Amino acid sequence: xxxxxxxxxxxxxxxxxxxxxxxxxxxxxxxxxxxxxxxxxxxxxxxxxxxxxxxxxxxxxxxxxxxxxxxxxxxxxxxxxxxxxxxxxxxxxxxxxxxxxxxxxxxxxxxxxxxxxxxxxxxxxxxxxxxxxxxxxxxxxxxxxxxxxxxxxxxxxxxxxxxxxxxxxxxxxxxxxxxxxxxxxxxxxxxxxxxxxxxxxxxxxxxxxxxxxxxxxxxxxxxxxxxxxxxxxxxxxxxxxxxxxxxxxxxxxxxxxxxxxxxxxxxxxxxxxxxxxxxxxxxxxxxxxxxxxxxxxxxxxxxxxxxxxxxxxxxxxxxxxxxxxxxxxxxxxxxxxxxxxxxxxxxxxxxxxxxxxxxxxxxxxxxxxxxxxxxxxxxxxxxxxxxxxxxxxxxxxxxxxxxxxxxxxxxxxxxxxxxxxxxxxxxxxxxxxxxxxxxxxxxxxxxxxxxxxxxxxxxxxxxxxxxxxxxxxxxxxxxxxxxxxxx
Amino acid sequence: xxxxxxxxxxxxxxxxxxxxxxxxxxxxxxxxxxxxxxxxxxxxxxxxxxxxxxxxxxxxxxxxxxxxxxxxxxxxxxxxxxxxxxxxxxxxxxxxxxxxxxxxxxxxxxxxxxxxxxxxxxxxxxxxxxxxxxxxxxxxxxxxxxxxxxxxxxxxxxxxxxxxxxxxxxxxxxxxxxxxxxxxxxxxxxxxxxxxxxxxxxxxxxxxxxxxxxxxxxxxxxxxxxxxxxxxxxxxxxxxxxxxxxxxxxxxxxxxxxxxxxxxxxxxxxxxxxxxxxxxxxxxxxxxxxxxxxxxxxxxxxxxxxxxxxxxxxxxxxxxxxxxxxxxxxxxxxxxxxxxxxxxxxxxxxxxxxxxxxxxxxxxxxxxxxxxxxxxxxxxxxxxxxxxxxxxxxxxxxxxxxxxxxxxxxxxxxxxxxxxxxxxxxxxxxxxxxxxxxxxxxxxxxxxxxxxxxxxxxxxxxxxxxxxxxxxxxxxxxxxxxxxxxx
Ligand SMILES: NC(=O)c1ccc[n+]([C@@H]2O[C@H](COP(=O)([O-])OP(=O)(O)OC[C@H]3O[C@@H](n4cnc5c(N)ncnc54)[C@H](OP(=O)(O)O)[C@@H]3O)[C@@H](O)[C@H]2O)c1
Ligand SMILES: NC(=O)c1ccc[n+]([C@@H]2O[C@H](COP(=O)([O-])OP(=O)(O)OC[C@H]3O[C@@H](n4cnc5c(N)ncnc54)[C@H](OP(=O)(O)O)[C@@H]3O)[C@@H](O)[C@H]2O)c1
Numbered sequence: 005x006x007x008x009x010x011x012x013x014x015x016x017x018x019x020x021x022x023x024x025x026x027x028x029x030x031x032x033x034x035x036x037x038x039x040x041x042x043x044x045x046x047x048x049x050x051x052x053x054x055x056x057x058x059x060x061x062x063x064x065x066x067x068x069x070x071x072x073x074x075x076x077x078x079x080x081x082x083x084x085x086x087x088x089x090x091x092x093x094x095x096x097x098x099x100x101x102x103x104x105x106x107x108x109x110x111x112x113x114x115x116x117x118x119x120x121x122x123x124x125x126x127x128x129x130x131x132x133x134x135x136x137x138x139x140x141x142x143x144x145x146x147x148x149x150x151x152x153x154x155x156x157x158x159x160x161x162x163x164x165x166x167x168x169x170x171x172x173x174x175x176x177x178x179x180x181x182x183x184x185x186x187x188x189x190x191x192x193x194x195x196x197x198x199x200x201x202x203x204x205x206x207x208x209x210x211x212x213x214x215x216x217x218x219x220x221x222x223x224x225x226x227x228x229x230x231x232x233x234x235x236x237x238x239x240x241x242x243x244x245x246x247x248x249x250x251x252x253x254x255x256x257x258x259x260x261x262x263x264x265x266x267x268x269x270x271x272x273x274x275x276x277x278x279x280x281x282x283x284x285x286x287x288x289x290x291x292x293x294x295x296x297x298x299x300x301x302x303x304x305x306x307x308x309x310x311x312x313x314x315x316x317x318x319x320x321x322x323x324x325x326x327x328x329x330x331x332x333x334x335x336x337x338x339x340x341x342x343x344x345x346x347x348x349x350x351x352x353x354x355x356x357x358x359x360x361x362x363x364x365x366x367x368x369x370x371x372x373x374x375x376x377x378x379x380x381x382x383x384x385x386x387x388x389x390x391x392x393x394x395x396x397x398x399x400x401x402x403x404x405x406x407x408x409x410x411x412x413x414x415x416x417x418x419x420x421x422x423x424x425x426x427x428x429x430x431x432x433x434x435x436x437x438x439x440x441x442x443x444x445x446x447x448x449x450x451x452x453x454x455x456x457x458x459x460x461x462x463x464x465x466x467x468x469x470x471x472x473x474x475x476x477x478x479x480x481x482x483x484x485x486x487x488x489x490x491x
Numbered sequence: 492x493x494x495x496x497x498x499x500x501x502x503x504x505x506x507x508x509x510x511x512x513x514x515x516x517x518x519x520x521x522x523x524x525x526x527x528x529x530x531x532x533x534x535x536x537x538x539x540x541x542x543x544x545x546x547x548x549x550x551x552x553x554x555x556x557x558x559x560x561x562x563x564x565x566x567x568x569x570x571x572x573x574x575x576x577x578x579x580x581x582x583x584x585x586x587x588x589x590x591x592x593x594x595x596x597x598x599x600x601x602x603x604x605x606x607x608x609x610x611x612x613x614x615x616x617x618x619x620x621x622x623x624x625x626x627x628x629x630x631x632x633x634x635x636x637x638x639x640x641x642x643x644x645x646x647x648x649x650x651x652x653x654x655x656x657x658x659x660x661x662x663x664x665x666x667x668x669x670x671x672x673x674x675x676x677x678x679x680x681x682x683x684x685x686x687x688x689x690x691x692x693x694x695x696x697x698x699x700x701x702x703x704x705x706x707x708x709x710x711x712x713x714x715x716x717x718x719x720x721x722x723x724x725x726x727x728x729x730x731x732x733x734x735x736x737x738x739x740x741x742x743x744x745x746x747x748x749x750x751x752x753x754x755x756x757x758x759x760x761x762x763x764x765x766x767x768x769x770x771x772x773x774x775x776x777x778x779x780x781x782x783x784x785x786x787x788x789x790x791x792x793x794x795x796x797x798x799x800x801x802x803x804x805x806x807x808x809x810x811x812x813x814x815x816x817x818x819x820x821x822x823x824x825x826x827x828x829x830x831x832x833x834x835x836x837x838x839x840x841x842x843x844x845x846x847x848x849x850x851x852x853x854x855x856x857x858x859x860x861x862x863x864x865x866x867x868x869x870x871x872x873x874x875x876x877x878x879x880x881x882x883x884x885x886x887x888x889x890x891x892x893x894x895x896x897x898x899x900x901x902x903x904x905x906x907x908x909x910x911x912x913x914x915x916x917x918x919x920x921x922x923x924x925x926x927x928x929x930x931x932x933x934x935x936x937x938x939x940x941x942x943x944x945x946x947x948x949x950x951x952x953x954x955x956x957x958x959x960x961x962x963x964x965x966x967x968x969x970x971x972x973x974x975x976x977x978x
Contacts, residue, residue, distance in 0.1 A: 069920070072921065104919075123610030138911065139911055141645055141679070142912070143912025144681075144912050144978065145978075146682040147965075147974065147975045148682060149646070152865070152866075152867030153646065153867075154682040154686050155645065155646050155647075155682075156644075156680045157644065159636070159642050160640075160641050160643075161639055161911070161928070162639035162640070163924075164926070189730070191575075192628070192629055193628060193631060193633060194633065195633040196642065197643075222734050223737065225735070226745065226746060227741075229738055229741030230745050246676075247731065250712050250713040251713060251716055254712070254716030254717045255716055259713060269924070376886075376925075377925040377926065377927055378639070379639075380637060380638040380640075380927065381638065382638040391634070399864055422632075424625065424630045424646055424648070425646075426590050432591075433552075433591055434591030437595070437625075437650075437756070439866075440864055440865060441646070460951070461951055464948055464951075472942075474967065475963065475965070477634045478962070487634065487635030488633065489631055489632060489633040
């Protein structure tokens with residue numbers, strides 16, 4: 005402490021968990037830390053292990069206890085790429101970290117960088133994709149329905165939608181942005197994708213400084229390529245966001261220069277989007293730009309806006325001048341080693357670029373969610389029927405006869421048989437190619453007296469005598485509305 | 492017949508169902524028919540109604556019986572855009588047509604057009620996206636699991652994968668292409684998306700003239716923006732294909748100039764990708780290029796390669812010279828009426844463009860599928876347990892206690908409780924945000940004697956005394972392998 009001149013305010017250091025990771029990870033991490041140190045960022049690093057070495061030590065998640073403890077303690081991590089092991093189970097250490105800390109929001113800035121030539125250079129692309137990070141088909145809940153029919157559950161929750169929408173709004177407010185585009189496939193999936201649209205209309209109305217719009221997600225992909233300048237903040241469910249954020253990164257130079265943040269309740273993890281690039285690992289030629297840009301997001305997250313701004317300008321000046329760039333982004337010249345690029349950025353600290361977008365950053369104000377099970381009540385509930393999924397090589401008419409016979413004497417009537425979303429009984433015009441997986445919809449003849457389970461299990465036993473069923477869904481009504489799709 | 496000079500071969504006319512559709516549909520249809528007539532295409536049109544007017548007449552599907560009959564008779568349709576009605580039920584007439592005729596393949600050529608300036612002009616983009624058209628989340632089978640948790644089923648079948656892969660290969664062969672890229676999210680969804688990858692490896696091996704590769708779908712979106720020249724034929728499941736085909740159209744000028752084909756067993760429907768553009772309908776200024784390009788696909792489909800080639804050259808010359816273009820693609824000049832553009836194309840018939848890619852077209856050789864229910868047998872089957880989805884506002888530990896108590900005396904042990912794909916009991920490190928929807932995995936203590944239904948219904952009754960369950964999945968093993976995901 006003695007060495008600090010008294011006129012300087014004593015800034016307290018922020019401790020950050022640094023996970024160098026695999027492949028080029030340690031190289032780009034070292035490079036990033038050098039730049040931050042040279043800019044006098046008040047960061048103290050707590051180095052932690054994750055990825056290939058952890059798997060080698062037999063840690064199934066790829067992230068040792070001490071690493072999780074470090075992140076839990078610091079609440080902030082900067083992470084290099086982690087290899088997803090082949091033949092070590094199916095989970096990647098990245099997913100493990102994301103799930104462990106419920107980092108539900110993935111924030112991906114998409115901004116034109118000086119000196120990075122793309123077909124869109126000069127158009128001033130500058131938006132942020134906010135992607136839900138834990139729900140949707142990504143849960144990976146799969147069941148083979150028959151030996152040839154696979155099913156994955158796409159699960160979307162109202163609270164999950166609200167969380168990601170509030171995060172998108174908070175990102176917009178933190179960066180002084182004006183518009184939030186909610187991109188969904190609500191026209192096809194009214195209950196799941198429609199939920200993000202509907203909750204979006206409600207939640208975003210609470211932010212009077214932001215305009216908002218809805219866009220069908222396929223059109224959104226098209227618009228991103230046709231007129232990317234129109235976007236400011238775009239928010240999406242997990243799988244759609246996965247595709248569109250990678251598309252968007254491509255517009256401004258690709259994954260090699262794309263930063264990201266994973267945000268959760270009280271935990272934030274910053275990382276480059278690219279992987280461990282094993283082909284160039286250890287050669288000292290990797291481009292640290294993506295991780296450095298991620299570190300700038302981190303500095304802003306911990307409130308050190310001045311240092312982030314200083315480094316950002318130095319980086320922009322470096323890219324703009326085009327000297328001493330790594331091979332992947334070098335223009336005419338040969339690429340230089342990572343260290344030479346780092347030295348150049350450090351030498352440029354203090355210089356100002358005219359190209360850094362004027363943007364007043366504020367901290368992202370994340371809502372804290374209570375640590376209890378989230379529960380949505382319904383004022384009324386009715387059980388009206390059950391969908392029973394059966395395996396059969398017969399045709400719909402034959403199946404309808406046996407199912408009707410099975411339902412005779414039960415509490416149900418057979419109402420419909422569907423095949424992959426198309427009604428096949430009662431017959432409708434046209435020819436539907438049939439696979440051995442049918443959904444039979446049974447409706448209660450009259451409302452059940454009790455919880456209806458005796459009636460359902462009776463039906464399942466009756467059906468089971470003739471057909472192999474593998475999947476049941478109750479048909480319910482909540483608050484007076486059907487809680488299931490028609491077809 | 493007398494008027495035909497004897498030296499000309501008498502070509503038999505092909506009957507095609509023409510559905511003008513809504514908004515600008517009739518205008519672009521008339522324009523297209525004029526060009527085909529001027530080029531002496533041997534097509535006889537059978538005009539048919541679908542869309543807004545059909546809905547107004549109270550036809551719920553938007554496609555009258557006569558229209559379906561016409562398509563069934565001709566096997567070939569050229570279709571203008573159909574408005575999806577608001578407040579007339581939830582189905583679009585387009586989806587109805589696609590499902591009625593089981594048009595399982597959507598073929599979308601993505602090719603740079605002369606005179607259509609894009610950021611990618613001059614790079615020679617020329618590939619085809621083949622999208623599965625009837626399966627996946629598009630079936631729209633949705634069930635609210637609780638009042639705040641929505642679920643959609645993503646269903647992928649082995650035969651559906653084989654069909655679309657063989658179609659992709661047939662398209663590649665018909666156009667003399669070399670490579671098929673199978674883009675999936677198999678790394679996350681091993682059973683559903685993984686099925687397309689796995690079947691792709693098997694099926695595409697049967698086409699020695701084609702190379703094939705697998706690409707993760709988010710990377711594929713990225714690659715399409717970064718280096719679109721690398722693609723030749725790309726094949727995808729429905730939802731991913733929806734997004735990536737619209738992205739791809741954006742690379743070469745957008746939906747306004749994007750043609751498409753919907754292919755099924757013995758039925759083909761060709762249409763522009765764009766909609767009815769109500770803002771410009773009736774003004775006589777719509778661009779017919781997309782529908783005309785679709786009509787060229789149709790001509791090739793019916794074997795009239797020479798006429799298709801002739802019109803294609805006239806169109807390319809017109810676009811190249813840049814005179815008399817409609818407003819949406821006119822460069823410096825003002826846009827001209829549709830008719831003036833059509834007259835110019837017709838005037839250019841017989842001229843040759845140097846820019847039309849040299850491509851030997853052959854008819855697409857589509858496999859015919861038997862009209863019986865497709866069935867996949869398994870040599871061995873075991874029933875090993877059941878996933879029961881329950882609604883609860885309690886925490887996992889409390890739920891585990893009541894579920895274990897419920898299972899006492901049953902044939903099952905409680906093995907795991909998951910929440911949106913993450914294990915929450917037995918407890919693992921970390922903090923998973925909990926919603927009121929849990930999956931409880933019960934495993935048979937010993938293999939059931941019979942079909943196991945008595946044991947399952949017994950368990951459901953026990954659980955039902957304490958918990959509201961809404962969804963059941965049997966856990967099976969087929970051919971000795973687990974037919975369900977672990978977490
Ligand atoms: N978040 C993460 O931790 C994460 C993300 C993605 C992938 N991964 C993992 O990384 C491993 C490799 O994945 P991958 O090969 O698919 O993708 P990748 O590591 O991103 O590498 C692809 C190519 O991109 C270039 N590249 C990427 N980052 C670069 C940088 N900073 N500087 C210079 N060039 C760079 C290299 O191209 P050239 O070869 O042309 O030089 C590299 O070969 C896998 O184990 C994967 O699971 C981890
Ligand atoms: N396959 C189909 O049948 C199909 C496909 C998509 C949409 N639709 C239906 O069409 C209706 C309108 O949909 P939408 O407004 O989303 O999309 P859209 O009809 O494609 O129109 C969007 C805009 O694209 C431009 N445009 C499209 N086609 C054009 C052409 N041939 N010539 C000149 N400009 C063209 C117009 O832009 P400017 O206004 O800038 O001139 C138009 O306003 C809806 O009812 C929708 O359900 C049908």
